[in-house]
Amino acid sequence: MGTAQLSLVIATSRGTTMRNAKPSNQWKTLDRDLGRIGAVEYATHYVAQPLVGFGIALAFIVMAGLGSTLFFGGASVSYVVIAAAAFGAYMAVNIGANDVANNMGPAVGAKVLTMGGAIAIAAICESAGALLAGGDVVSTIAKGIIDPESVANSDVFIWAMMAALISSALWVNLATWVGAPVSTTHAVVGGVMGAGIAAAGFAAVNWPTMGLIAASWVISPVLGGVIAAIFLAFIKTNIVYQDDKIAAARKWVPVLIAIMGGVFGTYLAMKGLKKIIDVDLATACLIGLGLGGVIYAISAPLVRRQSEGLENRKRALKVMFNAPLILSAALLSFAHGANDVANAVGPLAAIVHAESFGTFAGKVDLPTWVMVIGAFGISFGLILFGPKLIRMVGSQITKLNPMRAYCVALSAAITVIVASALGLPVSSTHIAVGGVFGVGFFREWDAERRARASSAQRADVKRVAPEERRRRKLVRRSHFMTIIAAWVVTVPAAAAMSALTFLVLDRFLGG
Numbered sequence: 001m002g003t004a005q006l007s008l009v010i011a012t013s014r015g016t017t018m019r020n021a022k023p024s025n026q027w028k029t030l031d032r033d034l035g036r037i038g039a040v041e042y043a044t045h046y047v048a049q050p051l052v053g054f055g056i057a058l059a060f061i062v063m064a065g066l067g068s069t070l071f072f073g074g075a076s077v078s079y080v081v082i083a084a085a086a087f088g089a090y091m092a093v094n095i096g097a098n099d100v101a102n103n104m105g106p107a108v109g110a111k112v113l114t115m116g117g118a119i120a121i122a123a124i125c126e127s128a129g130a131l132l133a134g135g136d137v138v139s140t141i142a143k144g145i146i147d148p149e150s151v152a153n154s155d156v157f158i159w160a161m162m163a164a165l166i167s168s169a170l171w172v173n174l175a176t177w178v179g180a181p182v183s184t185t186h187a188v189v190g191g192v193m194g195a196g197i198a199a200a201g202f203a204a205v206n207w208p209t210m211g212l213i214a215a216s217w218v219i220s221p222v223l224g225g226v227i228a229a230i231f232l233a234f235i236k237t238n239i240v241y242q243d244d245k246i247a248a249a250r251k252w253v254p255v256l257i258a259i260m261g262g263v264f265g266t267y268l269a270m271k272g273l274k275k276i277i278d279v280d281l282a283t284a285c286l287i288g289l290g291l292g293g294v295i296y297a298i299s300a301p302l303v304r305r306q307s308e309g310l311e312n313r314k315r316a317l318k319v320m321f322n323a324p325l326i327l328s329a330a331l332l333s334f335a336h337g338a339n340d341v342a343n344a345v346g347p348l349a350a351i352v353h354a355e356s357f358g359t360f361a362g363k364v365d366l367p368t369w370v371m372v373i374g375a376f377g378i379s380f381g382l383i384l385f386g387p388k389l390i391r392m393v394g395s396q397i398t399k400l401n402p403m404r405a406y407c408v409a410l411s412a413a414i415t416v417i418v419a420s421a422l423g424l425p426v427s428s429t430h431i432a433v434g435g436v437f438g439v440g441f442f443r444e445w446d447a448e449r450r451a452r453a454s455s456a457q458r459a460d461v462k463r464v465a466p467e468e469r470r471r472r473k474l475v476r477r478s479h480f481m482t483i484i485a486a487w488v489v490t491v492p493a494a495a496a497m498s499a500l501t502f503l504v505l506d507r508f509l510g511g
Helices: 003-014 023-071 081-096 103-108 115-133 155-180 184-200 205-239 245-272 281-307 316-342 344-355 368-396 402-422 426-456 464-473 476-506
Strands: 137-139 364-365
Touching: 003 081, 023 081, 023 184, 023 368, 081 155, 081 184, 081 316, 081 344, 081 368, 103 115, 103 316, 103 368, 103 402, 115 368, 137 344, 155 184, 155 344, 155 368, 184 205, 184 344, 184 476, 205 245, 205 316, 205 402, 205 426, 205 476, 245 281, 245 316, 245 402, 281 316, 316 368, 316 402, 316 426, 344 364, 344 368, 368 426, 402 426, 426 476
Parallel strands: none
Antiparallel strands: 137 364
16 A cells, blocks of 8 residues: 555545544554554565575575585585585685675776676676686695695595685685675685694694795785885876876876786786696796787877867876776786686695595696686675675775776786795785775875975965874775784684684594
8 A cells, every 4th residue: 555545545534533433543553554564674675685695695505515416426425525515615605705806896996897897897707717717736735835745644634625615714704794805815725724733733834835925914915005106106296297187198198008918918928827828927028018019009099089188187087097997907807716716616626636536635636617616606706795895995995096996906917926926925815905005005195295395385374283184094094904904813713713623523524
C-alpha cells in the first residue's frame, strides 16, 4: 500500500467514524505496523549487500574444493586436496580484496577511472596475467625460507603447507577488514616460516633470506616513495610552475609517456612474460629502450594535438595523463597476476604434488586448474570486496590527481626493476602504497616551502599558527600509522597463526 493510497484510506475512514467506535486507534496501529515493516525492509536491504558478497565468495570456495576432485586422482577422492583447494580459493579471494587495490587505487583516486571500470580492467588483466604469462613452476616454500629436507616426511610437509595457506588467508582477510593494504607474499612467507618452525624447529629457517625479506619492509616503501616524489618534483618544476604550461607540457609529457612505456616494457619482459620468453636484465632494458623510443615518436604529435585549445592552467594539464595512467594500471595488474598469483597458490601446488607422488620438493609444476582457482578467486575477491581498499589507497591516504597517480604507477614499475637488479625481495603492495605516501609527503614539503618563500617576500602575508599547519597536513597520519603497523606485524602474526594451526592439524589429523 503506497503513501497516497494509505492517505486515501485514512481520509475515508474519518467518514465512517460513527460506525466504528475506535477507528483512530486502529489506523494509528496500522501506521505503526507499516512503519515497522518499512524499517525491516530498509534493514534487510542494508545487510543484504555484504551477505550477497559473502554468499558468492563462499559458493566459489565450495565449488573450488569440490571441483578439485575432477582434476585430481581420477576415481579416488583426496579430502586433503579438497580442503587445500578450498583454502587456496579463499586465499585468492583475499588477494583480490586486498592486494589488487594497490594497482587500481591511484587511478580511481585521481578520478581517471570509475570504480566499476577499474574493477573490470583489473579482473581481466589479473586473470590474463595469471593464465597467459604465469610461471609453469612455482616455489612451494615461499622464496626458499624453509629447507624441505628438514621436514620429516610428506605428511608433515602437507600439514605445514596447509597451515601456511590457512593462516596467510586469515591474516589477509583480517587486514582487509581493518582497512590495511598488506603484502600477501609476506603473509605466505610468514605462514610457511611459522609452520616450518613448528614442524622442524628454528634451524629449518633460512635466516639470511628472512633478513632480506625483513629489510624489504623498509626498502620497498622508501624506494617507491622517493622515486614517486622525484617524478612529481620534476613535473611540478618543469611543467606546472612554468609560465607557459601548455608549451612545457608539449615538450615534456611525451618524454614522460616514453619513460613509462620503456619502464613497463622492461618490467613486463622481466616479470610478466616468463611463460612466453625468459630474458635477462640487459635484454629487458634494451627491449624497454626500443619501446620507449617508439612510444615517444607516436605520443609527441598526439600530445601536441591534444593540447590545442587548452587553457594555460594546471587543471588543463591533467587530461594529458589520463590515458597513460589507465594503461599503466592495466599493465601493473597483468604483471601482478603473472607473478604474485603463483606465490599465493604455491602451498596448494605443494600439497597437490605431495599427495600425487608421496614426496615433497622445493619447486613443483603448477597445474593449470590450480592457477585457474587463483585467477578466478582474485577476480571474485576484487569484484565483491575490492572497493574498500581501492578507496583507501586512492583517496583516504592523500588526495591524488592524474599527475600524482601517474608518478605512483611509474614508481612501482621502476622500483621492481631496480630491486630485481640488486637482488632484493620487494613487495608490490609496499611499493605502491609507499609511492602514495611519497607524493603526499612531497606535497606537504613543497607547500611549506612555497608558504615560507611567500611570507619572506611579502610582509602582509598572514602567518599560520603551528597548530593550524598540523591540521592542514596532506597525508592522514592515522592511516599512515595503521598501515605501517600492519606491514611490520604481517610476517610474525602470520607465522604465529601458522604454527598454532599446524600444531592443531598435526595433533588431530596427523598420523
